[in-house]
Structure formats: C-alpha cells, structure tokens
Amino acid sequence: MTDRNDILFQRAQKTTPGGVNSPVRAFRSVGGTPRFITRAEGPYFWDAEDRRYIDYIGSWGPAIVGHTHPVVVKAVQDAAARGLSFGAPTEGEIEMAEEICRLVPSIEQVRLVSSGTEATMSALRLARGATGRDKIVKFEGCYHGHADSLLVKAGSGLLTFGNPTSAGVPEDFTKHTLVLDYNNTQQLEDAFKAMGHEIACVIVEPVAGNMNLIKPTQEFLQTMRRLCTEHGSVLIFDEVMCGFRVGLGGAQALYGIQADITALGKVIGGGLPVAAFGGRADLMKHMAPLGGVYQAGTLSGNPVAVAAGLSTLKLIQQPGFYENLTAQTSKLVQGLSAAAKAAGVTFCADSQGGMFGLYFADSVPGSYGAVMQSDKEKFNRFFHLMLDAGVYLAPSAFEAGFVSAQHDDAVIEATLVAARGAFAQLA
Known part of the structure; x- marks a missing residue:
C-alpha cells in the first residue's frame, strides 16, 4: 500500500x-x-x-503552550466570530502593544507586522533611516528572514562585505552588509575601528537558533552594546525565535543587555501570523505616519492572530x-x-x-x-x-x-x- x-x-x-x-x-x-x-x-x-x-x-x-490549547482556541474562535479582518485599528492591537512594552522594557513603542522577515526588514530600514547610514553588521549563521540585504554569506576577508547566498539578489543589495563570526569580539572591535562612523546597525540573534542552538558569550553581547553606543549605531536584537522562548523577557532579560530595536515573532502569535518590531520612542518616531521611514501591511495587527498571541502571552506569565x-x-x-x-x-x-x-x-x-x-x-x-x-x-x-x-x-x-x-x- x-x-x-x-x-x-x-x-x-x-x-x-x-x-x-x-x-x-x-x-x-x-x-x-x-x-x-x-x-x-x-x-x-x-x-x-x-x-x-x-x-x-x-x-x-x-x-x-502546546498545540490547540483550549484557551488559545477559544480566543481565536471568539475573535473569528466578530470578523476576520478589518483594515482598521482595533483595541486588541493596543492591548498587544501594551503587553509587549510591559514585558520587554527596552521597547517603548512597537509596530505589529505579519512575519519575522517583515519585522527584521523594517527594523533595518528604521535603523538606516534614523542614522542616515547604509552599512549593517550581521553574523555568519544567523538568519533574519529572506530580505535581500540579509541573504548574505561572509566575504573572503575580515573586512570584506558579504556575497549573496540566493539567486535573484544583486550584489549591489549586499555590498553594505558586513558578515562577522558569531561570538568573535575582536572582529567586532576591528570592524567598528575601521568604519564605525558608517555602520547603521548591528543585527544579531542574541540566542541563535538557525544554525542549531548557539549561545552567545556575555562578552560578545556586551561588546556590541558598547560599540553601538560609542559609535551611534543601532543595536537590533532579532528575538523572533528566542523572544519569550528562552525566558519571559527574552534574551535581553537573561543577559541583562537592552537592544535599541527588537524584532519579535513566533510566540507572540501563538501559532498565527504575528510579528513585531519596536524600541526606543526616539527611534520609532521615524516610522510613518510620524516620520519618513515607510512600512505598511494590509493584515498587520489582524484581530484573529492578535487574539491568539495575546492569550498565549497571558498563559506564559503563569x-x-x-x-x-x-x-x-x-x-x-x-x-x-x-x-x-x-x-x-x-x-x-x-x-x-x-x-x-x-x-x-x-x-x-x-x-x-x-x-x-x-x-x-x-x-x-x-x-x-x-x-x-x-x-x-x-x-x-x-x-x-x-x-x-x-x-x-x-x-x-x-x-x-x-x-x-x-x-x-x-x-
């Protein structure tokens, strides 16, 4: 058979x-x-x-919280009965934003999106828009979604920029992406010494999960926090995977290091498509409609997905x-x-x-x-x-x-x- x-x-x-x-x-x-x-x-x-x-x-x-948790299923059913999508603001979006800001202290304002790729892509655009710089630093083995500038492998030398890892990504899109070794603090020091005034941001999985589970050293995270502060660069923690997975406040709470911008996903949707990026209010004010950094989404803050995420966030606080x-x-x-x-x-x-x-x-x-x-x-x-x-x-x-x-x-x-x-x- x-x-x-x-x-x-x-x-x-x-x-x-x-x-x-x-x-x-x-x-x-x-x-x-x-x-x-x-x-x-x-x-x-x-x-x-x-x-x-x-x-x-x-x-x-x-x-x-496990598959088909009755509390989550009930929240989804109730929300679906009221309507699947409105394309207009809902109170649930406010509640979700308030909950995220309360649980992750580095986030003062947050924008909801539908996928982790959207969250990291938008976080990068925000960092570049806020700093007026183009170059970004990422780490080999960290996956931040399939945005063009992030599908990059390391260059042939320490301070060479990355090469595309996907067909359809022009080299021009990745020429501003510097790829370093995870947990290598000396490479970070060297990169900022050479071009710190050009670096818009550092993006990292503070607990990596896309090259298998790889933990950071405390020195690694502290070094990038210090260098970003000294050079006016934005530190982005991609906690799409590890956020609310490794602990209630995510990796930031575990390691005692605050990011400037944080990308979240997965757990905050409880199984439905919800992601988010957020950070300091002085950075988030650059987002449209307040500022010149544009981002939009028809299904952002979808009421059914938000209901699943909110109920999950309540359960994990027990x-x-x-x-x-x-x-x-x-x-x-x-x-x-x-x-x-x-x-x-x-x-x-x-x-x-x-x-x-x-x-x-x-x-x-x-x-x-x-x-x-x-x-x-x-x-x-x-x-x-x-x-x-x-x-x-x-x-x-x-x-x-x-x-x-x-x-x-x-x-x-x-x-x-x-x-x-x-x-x-x-x-």
Missing part, C-alpha cells in the same frame, strides 16, 4: 516548487518524504497516515511556567546525552529555556564554523530512526528544537526510550 504522505508529496510538487511552502519542510537535508500533518494536540501531531509523533518543532517555536519549561528541556538534553554516552556515540546537547540543540560533535559549538564540523550524516540517520519511532525532530542538523509546556515527564521518557534504541543502532 502506498503511504499517503508520498501521494500528497507527489501531488504537491506539481503545483508548488519542491512541494512545500518553506524549504526546510521538504526533507532535502535529511532525505525521505516529508510528513503531511493533519492535526495536533498538546505535545503531539499526526500525519496523513494518522501516525502520531512527539513534536519537537512546535511550528518552529510558537507552540510554547507562576512557574518558565521554571517548568526549562526543567523539562534540561531533562531532555541530559537524557539524550546520557543515552549517547552509554551507547558510545559522539554526541552532545545544550538548551536555553524551551530551546535545545543536538550536535554530533565532541563539544557544544559556539559559532557557525564550529557547528558545520558536526557529523551531519550521523544526524540524518538519527533523525530517521527517531522519526520511525514516533519522534519528530527538526529535519536538519542546523536547526534548533523546541519543547512545550505539554512535554511532561512521560513524553520526555518516551522520547528517551526511542533515543536509546536509535543510539544503539548508530553505535
């Missing part, structure tokens, strides 16, 4: 490039056929063959929420590490809040170059062994994983049982 996932994938490829609407879903990195999901609940989802999986992507972060989320994620990574060690497999894992990283390497990496040295083929085998055992991990060796509040001890233990079997086969 033919697997219905195969049937759907073949059908999808006829009308959609690669059969998917976001590249990592195609399983090209790990091989095999992607699973087409039909429903989800709590820490699980089910594919087109009605096979159940323990879900460790959580819609790539948003499902922090007492003990992050303590439990962090503890469960720690149990997972410690259990996986112990299982690998017992099987004699070279492996390590790390976590921060509700995010985790798996590395088939001797030690936890601290940069893009280091993570690229991990054993990708062994990860691919592990991925499929776990998938066959009913555990759905990110289908790439270079993506972080996510735990929800519904991943209780029984779910974690079921995962570790599957992992022990997988590591035994790898050994």
Whole structure:
C-alpha cells in the first residue's frame, strides 16, 4: 500500500516548487518524504497516515503552550466570530502593544507586522533611516528572514562585505552588509575601528537558533552594546525565535543587555501570523505616519492572530511556567546525552529555556564554523530512526528544537526510550 504522505508529496510538487511552502519542510537535508500533518494536540501531531509523533518543532517555536490549547482556541474562535479582518485599528492591537512594552522594557513603542522577515526588514530600514547610514553588521549563521540585504554569506576577508547566498539578489543589495563570526569580539572591535562612523546597525540573534542552538558569550553581547553606543549605531536584537522562548523577557532579560530595536515573532502569535518590531520612542518616531521611514501591511495587527498571541502571552506569565519549561528541556538534553554516552556515540546537547540543540560533535559549538564540523550524516540517520519511532525532530542538523509546556515527564521518557534504541543502532 502506498503511504499517503508520498501521494500528497507527489501531488504537491506539481503545483508548488519542491512541494512545500518553506524549504526546510521538504526533507532535502535529511532525505525521505516529508510528513503531511493533519492535526495536533498538546505535545503531539499526526500525519496523513494518522501516525502520531512527539513534536519537537512546535511550528518552529510558537507552540510554547502546546498545540490547540483550549484557551488559545477559544480566543481565536471568539475573535473569528466578530470578523476576520478589518483594515482598521482595533483595541486588541493596543492591548498587544501594551503587553509587549510591559514585558520587554527596552521597547517603548512597537509596530505589529505579519512575519519575522517583515519585522527584521523594517527594523533595518528604521535603523538606516534614523542614522542616515547604509552599512549593517550581521553574523555568519544567523538568519533574519529572506530580505535581500540579509541573504548574505561572509566575504573572503575580515573586512570584506558579504556575497549573496540566493539567486535573484544583486550584489549591489549586499555590498553594505558586513558578515562577522558569531561570538568573535575582536572582529567586532576591528570592524567598528575601521568604519564605525558608517555602520547603521548591528543585527544579531542574541540566542541563535538557525544554525542549531548557539549561545552567545556575555562578552560578545556586551561588546556590541558598547560599540553601538560609542559609535551611534543601532543595536537590533532579532528575538523572533528566542523572544519569550528562552525566558519571559527574552534574551535581553537573561543577559541583562537592552537592544535599541527588537524584532519579535513566533510566540507572540501563538501559532498565527504575528510579528513585531519596536524600541526606543526616539527611534520609532521615524516610522510613518510620524516620520519618513515607510512600512505598511494590509493584515498587520489582524484581530484573529492578535487574539491568539495575546492569550498565549497571558498563559506564559503563569507562576512557574518558565521554571517548568526549562526543567523539562534540561531533562531532555541530559537524557539524550546520557543515552549517547552509554551507547558510545559522539554526541552532545545544550538548551536555553524551551530551546535545545543536538550536535554530533565532541563539544557544544559556539559559532557557525564550529557547528558545520558536526557529523551531519550521523544526524540524518538519527533523525530517521527517531522519526520511525514516533519522534519528530527538526529535519536538519542546523536547526534548533523546541519543547512545550505539554512535554511532561512521560513524553520526555518516551522520547528517551526511542533515543536509546536509535543510539544503539548508530553505535
């Protein structure tokens, strides 16, 4: 009998490039056929063959309270009954903005958008508009959406500008983007010494999740904060992924460093398309209709999406929420590490809040170059062994994983049982 996932994938490829609407879903990195999901609940989802999986992507972060949480579903249903979209202001948008500003102290004003790419793209435009400068600094391995000036890889030398990593992006669009190594403070110092008066902003994932989970050093974040302040550059924290994932106030609260502009997404939409960028009021005043930096969106602040996000933000503020989320994620990574060690497999894992990283390497990496040295083929085998055992991990060796509040001890233990079997086969 033919697997219905195969049937759907073949059908999808006829009308959609690669059969998917976001590249990592195609399983090209790990091989095999992607699973087409039909429903989800709590820490699980089910594919087109009605096979159940323990879900460790959580819609790539948003499902922090678990899938189809009744409070979130009720909020969405109530909002949808009142109307799906108005193209005019709503009170819910005000409530969302007030909540974000209260929870992230560096944000004094915020603009809602519909995607993380929109948020980071707009944050860059704002930084350039406010400073009157063109050059931006980003870090190799950090992904900030698919805006042209951000699809860049490192140049051939320390202070050379980046080269496009996507067809269709002219070199002129990336000639102002300087790409440095994550966690390399000396490169930051050198870049600002050479051209600090030209740098509009530094944009960074303060806890990286798009080259697997990579934590920053305190010195790294402190150095960029100091240099941006000294040179009048804007510090942008891209917390689309780590915001409200690693802790209630995001990475800024964990590391005690305030950004000038912050991009948010994923969790603040609770599974629906909501993102935001915000920061100091003196910067945000440059946004239209007050200033000359233009940004607009037909579905920005969509009432149904805002309802999902607001209800999620309320749930994550319950007492003990992050303590439990962090503890469960720690149990997972410690259990996986112990299982690998017992099987004699070279492996390590790390976590921060509700995010985790798996590395088939001797030690936890601290940069893009280091993570690229991990054993990708062994990860691919592990991925499929776990998938066959009913555990759905990110289908790439270079993506972080996510735990929800519904991943209780029984779910974690079921995962570790599957992992022990997988590591035994790898050994």
